[in-house]
Amino acid sequence: MHEMDSRPSPPQDFDGLKVLILERKGQLPKRLAQVAAYALDNPDEIAFGTAASIAASADVQPSTLVRFAQHFGFEGFSSLQQIFRARLRERTPGYDERLRALSGNDHSRLESGSIFNGFVAAGHRSLDNIAGSVAPESFERAVDILAGAETVYLLAKRRSYPITAYMAYAFGKLKVRYQLAGTAAGIDDDLLAMAGPRDAAFAVSFSPYASESVDQARLLASRKVPVVSLTDSAFSPLAESSKVWFELVEADHAGFRSLSASMAFAMALTVAIAEKRRRMGVEG
Template sequence: MSLDGPTMDERVPRDFETLRATILDRRESLPKRIAQIAAYALDNPDDIAFGTAASIAASAGVQPSTLIRFAQQLGFDGFTSLQQVFRERLRERNSSYDERLQALRAKAEGGAGHRAIFDGFVAAASTSLNDISRTLDDAHLEDAISLLAKAQTIYVLAKRRSYPVASYIAYALGKLNIRNQLIESAAGLNAEMIAFATPADAVIAISFSPYAPATIEEARTISEHGVPIVAITDSSFSPLAQFARVWFEVAEADFAGFRSLSATMALAMAMTVGVGEKRRDIGRKRKA
């Protein structure tokens, strides 16, 4: 308005991260009460998003006017515009991951650099995690864990895309001192390995469409020998579901032609650690 005043055209933070950085940056030089509200804002961003100037000021132990001065000091013209940033943050975070994923796919295809690809994989993983925590059936998890906890040896069966999960399960079972056998395809000794399994053992089998024929074949053989199978797969039409005593449907989002493994991993780890716990409990009871 006036020509003499400081022009104040210092960049006003428009997004939360910039704002956060700005605040942290100036933290030292802020007056006491302003610093107090600044700290409160970063600690309780949700309150800023939803509260009224009066309620926030009260929670932070300052006057409403201080809150407004804080906003102005950051370059906003009032509390309301500062609040917008905090609200936008909630919107962003909350905006359906699916939508974001769509956008990112488009962006990546448009050749928007490698950051877009990375963001895409992160979004795919997040989507998958959201999804599975909505859909996982607690009772199935309990069943699977009980079944596996009773097994003498746990066989882990997975090829190709699912193999990383299997190898992590094997690693974790090993660390928990649970006897296990990873059925790899490397040496071609799978048939022999499988022949050792008895109904007192159990199998964790993982396979997604297009199902690796070897996995299906081995699962069939092993189930015909009466060994119970816990399966992780992607649909009720999966051949694995047929052979399994307990099975989980996991829908992983994909990006750039590769599916996420995050949901499968989370489930696999929960099963593994669950079995470890259950075994400890049983051990304790036996002693008592």
């Protein structure tokens, strides 16, 4: 009586579902086994298709898909589909082990732990993003421009400021001449007035855009100072003024973004510039 055992505990991630399917594969009815095989072989189809299209493709009835889902503890096909979609979203393939380690580690017990884990995971994702989104040629061009400059002007405000602050520190150590704008209000204009075509600027601005940085970049560009910029959107007003620009979207946790990937990028750029200068200095 009362078939309540039908929904014990649905798996919450793809891997969990996978092992569960493999465990029960032998005991599954014919059509359900058919679906199981199809699901593991074509996970992407399950993620994107509709119940009807998937059913046709797997040569079963749509209702079979629902029964399959319910058989594994889900409320219906839709809930099962979420697992397959989440798998594509979180795809930090190769880092999935680390992420599982994260969600299963001691942190998640405590309230603040999930926040901590969230930012670590977001950091990984961000780094994956830039690895794919930064074009090598652009990076090389940016290095060329900045390494060729007499003085590198660093432009950033608000959220972006820590990035240039760090670059400033590193430039200092690496003996690269620079000027950091934005330290004290008011003197920026005088500072930037000294920039000429033989210099170059690196500007960072994330939305919401600090208009000052954008204006300053525009000003420099109008005076033939080559500008390299880093932003989080192809729509950034910075892009217009820039010879080379990079789009770098930091993954967020609960809407908050850290600067993990930006810092890696900034450091790579900084060191690459110094390295190029060293070689130029030696070679000629």
